[in-house]
Amino acid sequence: MKLRILTIAFVLLAIVFLCDDLAVRYRIPRSREPLGTVTIQRYDAISEKNNKTEFDFESPITVTCVHSLFPHMGYQPCWYLSRDSEQRINY
Numbered sequence: 001m002k003l004r005i006l007t008i009a010f011v012l013l014a015i016v017f018l019c020d021d022l023a024v025r026y027r028i029p030r031s032r033e034p035l036g037t038v039t040i041q042r043y044d045a046i047s048e049k050n051n052k053t054e055f056d057f058e059s060p061i062t063v064t065c066v067h068s069l070f071p072h073m074g075y076q077p078c079w080y081l082s083r084d085s086e087q088r089i090n091y
Contacts, residue, residue: 017070024068037062038081046091 024034040063044056065078 020068020070021072024066024072032067034067035075036065036067036078038065038078038085039063040081040085040087042087042089044089044091 022028027034039060041060042058044058046054046056048054063081064075065081066072066075067078069077069079071077
């Protein structure tokens with residue numbers, strides 16, 4: 001019984017991913033471009049000896065993203081990048 005539920009869940013997830021991929025590749029709906037851009041603010045967090053952290057902010061960068069639920073064609077989804085528009089790099 002558990003194996004059947006797991007198999008059904010996997011097949012449904014594969015169908016959703018395939019439909020999402022086809023929508024991106026063939027531009028469904030046609031009015032929407034498959035790729036977009038999001039501006040990301042990156043900053044470095046450098047740990048110091050006195051248990052403090054120094055922050056160095058870099059220039060904002062523009063990242064190409066895909067309008068979909070899942071990552072496709074090597075790009076992350078725009079909804080994910082716009083939600084996490086600040087990226088911290090720990091040193």
